[in-house]
Amino acid sequence: MQLREGTRVRIKKKSGNGTVVYEGTVMPTMSSNIVLKLDNGYNVGIHPEHVDVEVIKSPKIMKGAGKGTYELEKGPRGENDLPSLSILSTGGTIASKVDYRTGAVSPQFSTEDILEAIPELGQIANIRGKVLYSILSENMRAEYWQKLATEVYNEIKNGAEGIIVTHGTDTMGYTAAALSFMVQTPVPIVLVGSQRSSDRPSSDAAMNAIGAAKVACGDIAEVVVVMHGDTSDNFCFIHRATKVRKLHTSARDAFQSVNDRPIGKVYYDANDPGNIKFEFLSAYTRRDENELKLKGKLEEKCSLIKFYPGADPGILDFFVAQGYKGIVLEGTGLGHVSAEWIPYVERVTKSGIPVVMTSQCLYGTVCDRVYDTGRDLIRAGIIEGEDMLPETALVKLMWVLGQATDMDEVQAMMQKNIAGEISETRVR
């Protein structure tokens, strides 16, 4: 039996000689049970055998609100006390709190919905919103990043004192890294989303959004990701965009900084959501330290290839034949591929296509000067990706190839820290 999420149902189930009746809204689940959110807020899992299901109300599908701008009422403390933020919405499940109240399951929510669902935001800032996209984040791509960067740039130019970008969590790290390279910013640019958590679907949406608003009003003038910190539910981490990665498919604290400490924590108190408290864990660029600049050009034709034992180096020729302009390899260990790849790599680099080496270990630094394979790769023209995440290296290569074409310049830019993507001092 397929029950659509968001459907309001009454389920009768035999229990001993009697019958138990449950009424509630069908929740998404990874189990074969039906999971209902009951009116008391609790969830119940019901084995789908020998049950009698009555549909009370089918889910309302919320439509994307289209593209437009919504002015909210002023926050309760009056216009002059509160900073002006812009929320740019790209889709995703940040508004999942609305989700279960209305029974809707589509990821398409307008900024207005977010603000209605999380009225506490009004205590923190005067907020205006704009829906840019209503897409699932796996459908993000470089051309959307470019439009997003332009919109972020325009909002800041038009006086926004901080930007919040709502985004699906799947590719939030990639988008965040892209914005880091494309926009030099005097104000905070905060990406935020929510992980769908079947036990408490709404809690991280509100907490994350409130945390994001506080950070957007604050002093960190960088592109950051603000997401649920740990299971204690009392803070979000503020991650540097180029160092953050989704490291769990479903947990709320899925986002982790890799090869770097998070910039800090923003605390959350459900009883006093307007109270702003930060804890800083590492240095950051302060408000107005940098001038606003847009360097939005990207070379989309870049690929990321993960190596595995026995992998066919012919894949390199495939990408070259497709007109690709840059390749990032996710090698093993310190940055290795098998010996048979080396002549292929050399052919690619000799044809003027940069090949950047990163590691599938994710943690640690690539160093191709330790073992024979690495030294051969350097001779073949590989660019060591230092301690960059493979995903960040891919996005950076797209950006670097948008700014430079000379191979030496490309190499120099790839190995120079531009937006915190290469650690100056190593963590661990």
Added chain:
Amino acid sequence: MQLREGTRVRIKKKSGNGTVVYEGTVMPTMSSNIVLKLDNGYNVGIHPEHVDVEVIKSPKIMKGAGKGTYELEKGPRGENDLPSLSILSTGGTIASKVDYRTGAVSPQFSTEDILEAIPELGQIANIRGKVLYSILSENMRAEYWQKLATEVYNEIKNGAEGIIVTHGTDTMGYTAAALSFMVQTPVPIVLVGSQRSSDRPSSDAAMNAIGAAKVACGDIAEVVVVMHGDTSDNFCFIHRATKVRKLHTSARDAFQSVNDRPIGKVYYDANDPGNIKFEFLSAYTRRDENELKLKGKLEEKCSLIKFYPGADPGILDFFVAQGYKGIVLEGTGLGHVSAEWIPYVERVTKSGIPVVMTSQCLYGTVCDRVYDTGRDLIRAGIIEGEDMLPETALVKLMWVLGQATDMDEVQAMMQKNIAGEISETRVR
């Protein structure tokens, strides 16, 4: 100035009005400094400017010992008290302790070298050794796994009470997973290596090898990886082969169990290396619970493709055209690729080539029943990879396609736990 690792040098460096003289062996390093291991065991980093270098002795390059069997003398407690282990050597840097004593830098070491370098092994077991390969682990591939599995099988059949496989760390996780599927074992099969650590290059080689020997004498009749546990230096983790992953390019505690607790810890006391102490963290298969069986057939033509925003689905057609028989995708989040991939995936699965979905999050479980993209992927015939590591899913698919060709059977085997690769109870 390029100084070859292992070179014995005397370096004079100006310091104030005087000169400091260092004598020692050149160590591998990731910094631009020259790093020497001094005779007192300490390392020193020397800035390469204004130095006077005298080469005392060039490094001796150790040759691979070729293939052969070495019988060691009995352990000190006499033959009858100690179990019989076989060490199968495939290469890698496990013998890096020898490395700096002899000045050699090649990864090609014989089993004899390992046993000579770590005489404590003789207190734990009677050990015989065999060199199978002397290769860098990035050159490992399925055909080598098959030979290794056959050798492991034969050693056990011929009375070995435990097996140690020495292996380079880069692809140790892949090989370990492959052995898990190919060999059903009544005795422990332990993979061990050493991470090159520039500060203490030798310590994890000895500690890991001694830990591996203890585990090989013990009760865990599974394929496991025994590697340095944490910076306290007093235990190694015993990782289940299908759940372990190299998660740092250079740290000694690079190996971590993902989506599972390690099976346990084996403690190490440098003052009493023969003392055996375990701590168990999860259930395991006990000695002689399973009969010895070899199921060594693999389908090598399987690929692992990592998705990223804007990735071209034409890559699927490339692999099909190359005659590939199975594909593992490393999707985003719960197991997603962009919408334009879905018809390509469907075409592949309809042609009888299984496509397995895993997540680049690494942690957590794939679930394609939550979002639209996932449901579309299931309709397109995708096989959910549950909470398998992408690397383990690739190796398993090679093995499953060696055992079955019917798509339904392949799907059923991929989604059934065979060697601990799918968690029965979820961690986190």
